[in-house]
Amino acid sequence: MGQEQNTARQATAILRITLGVILIVTWFKNLQDGIYTADGIVGLFNYLFNDNGGGPAFYRALINGTILQVPGLFAVFQLIGELLLGLGLLVGLFTPLAALGAALFFFNLFLAYLGGNDWIWTYVLLTVSALVVALAQSGRAWGLDSLLLRRLGEPPGGPIW
Amino acid sequence: MSREAPLWPIAIARAIIGLLWLFSLRWKLPPDFMPAEGRGLMDWLQLEVTHAAFPLYGLFVEQIVLPNITLFAWLIFLTELAVGLSLLTGAFTRLGALLGLGLSLNLGIGLLEVPGEWPWSYAMLAMWHGLFLVTGAGRVWGLDGLGRQN
Numbered sequence A: 001m002g003q004e005q006n007t008a009r010q011a012t013a014i015l016r017i018t019l020g021v022i023l024i025v026t027w028f029k030n031l032q033d034g035i036y037t038a039d040g041i042v043g044l045f046n047y048l049f050n051d052n053g054g055g056p057a058f059y060r061a062l063i064n065g066t067i068l069q070v071p072g073l074f075a076v077f078q079l080i081g082e083l084l085l086g087l088g089l090l091v092g093l094f095t096p097l098a099a100l101g102a103a104l105f106f107f108n109l110f111l112a113y114l115g116g117n118d119w120i121w122t123y124v125l126l127t128v129s130a131l132v133v134a135l136a137q138s139g140r141a142w143g144l145d146s147l148l149l150r151r152l153g154e155p156p157g158g159p160i161w
Numbered sequence B: 001m002s003r004e005a006p007l008w009p010i011a012i013a014r015a016i017i018g019l020l021w022l023f024s025l026r027w028k029l030p031p032d033f034m035p036a037e038g039r040g041l042m043d044w045l046q047l048e049v050t051h052a053a054f055p056l057y058g059l060f061v062e063q064i065v066l067p068n069i070t071l072f073a074w075l076i077f078l079t080e081l082a083v084g085l086s087l088l089t090g091a092f093t094r095l096g097a098l099l100g101l102g103l104s105l106n107l108g109i110g111l112l113e114v115p116g117e118w119p120w121s122y123a124m125l126a127m128w129h130g131l132f133l134v135t136g137a138g139r140v141w142g143l144d145g146l147g148r149q150n
Helices: A002-032 A038-051 A057-065 A071-091 A095-113 A121-135 A144-152 B008-028 B041-050 B055-089 B093-111 B119-135 B143-149
Strands: none
Touching: A002 A071, A002 A095, A002 A121, A002 B119, A038 A057, A038 A071, A038 A095, A057 A095, A071 A095, A095 A121, A121 B008, A121 B119, B008 B055, B008 B093, B008 B119, B041 B055, B041 B093, B055 B093, B093 B119
């Protein structure tokens, strides 16, 4: 099994790098489109909920009661968070944390698009991919986590690399 | 956690992607290969012709596939069914993954320029099938594992 597990980690490393590229490419596009502003966030959810017709009732209520109360603050959080997740996955640094964060982000997108016009399996694929990357600790292949592992050994406080 | 990657998350992903293929059969069911509402196989093929990223591919769909739609629709339906069942149960997974890789690449090439389509979806789908292919993903929590033990 050892060889298979090594192959699996390398294969999931390719998946990790792809997720990182997707997040960073999307981040640049969102930046250009002005999504990371208060108006951008409001416009995005307006599109998701009204034009695209997605989002179950509980999710709409949750977003209306939280994010859309402070869209400017959330825009900054999203600007920084999405970039850090993308970079973390791309270089394989603190991969389990970055991948879990990405999985939550993608699951949020899944809920936002659920019932809408888009192909919902895109968000299932993204969420599952991020979870597998986290569980496989794929930064240990072709990532900075492998350097941390070599220098510091297994992380004492849980699987953060 | 060990220094080696666990294989069970890949097994779960395999089963989920198997379900993806089986769910996708809903809008291409025989005998007419059309859903009760929304776009069917024929509509998507027409879109591939109208928005062909590669002219040769568009020409192939227009000149070869569409005039023989019943044959190709059965071929697509049966292949997707086989891939879905293979990945869901972990039986003949490498063969299923290889067929799924072909289907994913075909979808990616055909739908690349179709408005509203996100090419990364098909890139990820293709990547997952490549992953199942190289890892022999049916050996954990799959029927291929039973065959191996025997």
